Amino acid sequence: MPELIVCLVVALVVLGPERLPDVARKLGRALAEFRRATGDMMDEFQINTMLEDDRPRKPPVAPAKPEAAAAAAAPQADAPAAAAPSGKPDAGRA
Numbered sequence: 001m002p003e004l005i006v007c008l009v010v011a012l013v014v015l016g017p018e019r020l021p022d023v024a025r026k027l028g029r030a031l032a033e034f035r036r037a038t039g040d041m042m043d044e045f046q047i048n049t050m051l052e053d054d055r056p057r058k059p060p061v062a063p064a065k066p067e068a069a070a071a072a073a074a075p076q077a078d079a080p081a082a083a084a085p086s087g088k089p090d091a092g093r094a
Contacts, residue, residue, distance in 0.1 A: 012020055 011023075015023055
């Protein structure tokens, strides 16, 4: 309480008795607008949270097994490789 009284006395000295009521009124309006905006934001957040809770949940999708993904991405080892000229003569051919 004593700090508040000191702040009011300093404001009275700095602003003067003519401007102090106007500044206090503007400060009060700004605080009211801030409270109203934060209240609206909290209401919207709570509504969205309630709507999200009411939605049916999808069952979680099981992640793909790493072995299956690696096998699908890797080339087949059993498949014959395409014959590419290597520059060396083939020993089995004449």
